[in-house]
Amino acid sequence: MGMTRDDETSFGFRTVKTGDKARLVRSVFDSVASKYDLMNDLMSGGVHRIWKSVLLDRIGPQPNERLVDVAGGTGDIAAGFLKRADARPSADRKPPAKAIICDINYEMLKAGEDRPDMAAFGDRLTRVTGDAETLPFPDKSFDAYTIAFGIRNVTDMNAALRDAYRVLKPGARFFCLEFSHPITDGLQKAYDAYSFNVIPKLGEMVANDRDSYQYLVESIRKFPAQDAFAARIREAGFSNVKYENLTAGVAAIHSGWRV
Numbered sequence: 001m002g003m004t005r006d007d008e009t010s011f012g013f014r015t016v017k018t019g020d021k022a023r024l025v026r027s028v029f030d031s032v033a034s035k036y037d038l039m040n041d042l043m044s045g046g047v048h049r050i051w052k053s054v055l056l057d058r059i060g061p062q063p064n065e066r067l068v069d070v071a072g073g074t075g076d077i078a079a080g081f082l083k084r085a086d087a088r089p090s091a092d093r094k095p096p097a098k099a100i101i102c103d104i105n106y107e108m109l110k111a112g113e114d115r116p117d118m119a120a121f122g123d124r125l126t127r128v129t130g131d132a133e134t135l136p137f138p139d140k141s142f143d144a145y146t147i148a149f150g151i152r153n154v155t156d157m158n159a160a161l162r163d164a165y166r167v168l169k170p171g172a173r174f175f176c177l178e179f180s181h182p183i184t185d186g187l188q189k190a191y192d193a194y195s196f197n198v199i200p201k202l203g204e205m206v207a208n209d210r211d212s213y214q215y216l217v218e219s220i221r222k223f224p225a226q227d228a229f230a231a232r233i234r235e236a237g238f239s240n241v242k243y244e245n246l247t248a249g250v251a252a253i254h255s256g257w258r259v
């Protein structure tokens with residue numbers, strides 16, 4: 001990964017002023033919001049659903065728990081969390097689980113709100129615009145924090161990790177699902193060929209936006225490798241930090257506890 005000055009950061013393979021990145025990221029997701037769910041299915045052949053399902057397995061949602069799904073976009077994780085908590089045998093004896101989707105981009109939240117599968121949750125599922133670096137929530141508010149395919153878009157990842165720690169209750173859990181780095185050179189080459197040649201073209205055809213999907217694949221390559229990212233989570237204060245590779249490292253789930 002290349003070095004940048006303090007007032008510069010990466011936006012995909014470009015180096016940009018730190019203060020400009022959030023605006024550039026916002027314009028990417030403004031542009032793709034209405035086609036976001038469709039593009040996820042097309043780009044991954046539906047595999048993102050399996051990864052999200054594994055994430056929900058690891059979380060093990062329970063009734064009476066409160067989740068914040070940061071960079072939650074259209075809300076797959078928050079909705080899955082509530083569905084699973086509701087399906088627990090103890091669900092009819094305890095207060096129901098609640099979830100908040102927090103995203104910097106109103107268009108992404110709006111695209112999720114319009115999904116028919118979200119209506120069932122009523123006011124147990126709420127949406128708030130906010131930046132992962134400075135979440136609009138009090139300290140020690142949540143039993144679980146998730147960020148799926150979101151943290152690589154955040155300008156100051158360390159600030160986001162510190163704020164994740166701040167909003168979690170002692171004994172609560174942090175989970176990050178993110179594209180990562182394939183564990184074999186052969187797979188990395190095949191993955192690069194697919195991502196750099198196919199995904200921007202798909203973006204152009206389906207969402208009429210090649211540049212946003214070019215950014216997406218570049219930002220994946222710039223994201224720290226599994227061990228380096230785990231170290232940053234530890235530096236933010238989390239304990240029992242670990243990760244699990246999915247599809248041989250194409251994606252990974254990192255987790256940690258606030259003790």
Ligand code: SAM
Binds near residue numbers: 025074131
């Ligand atoms: N979590 C959803 C999912 O897995 O389908 C959406 C992931 S989407 C690739 C990334 C999301 O991160 C977008 O909705 C974007 O608006 C949001 N985002 C980017 N930077 C953010 C920030 N600094 N704070 C909060 N959300 C951010």
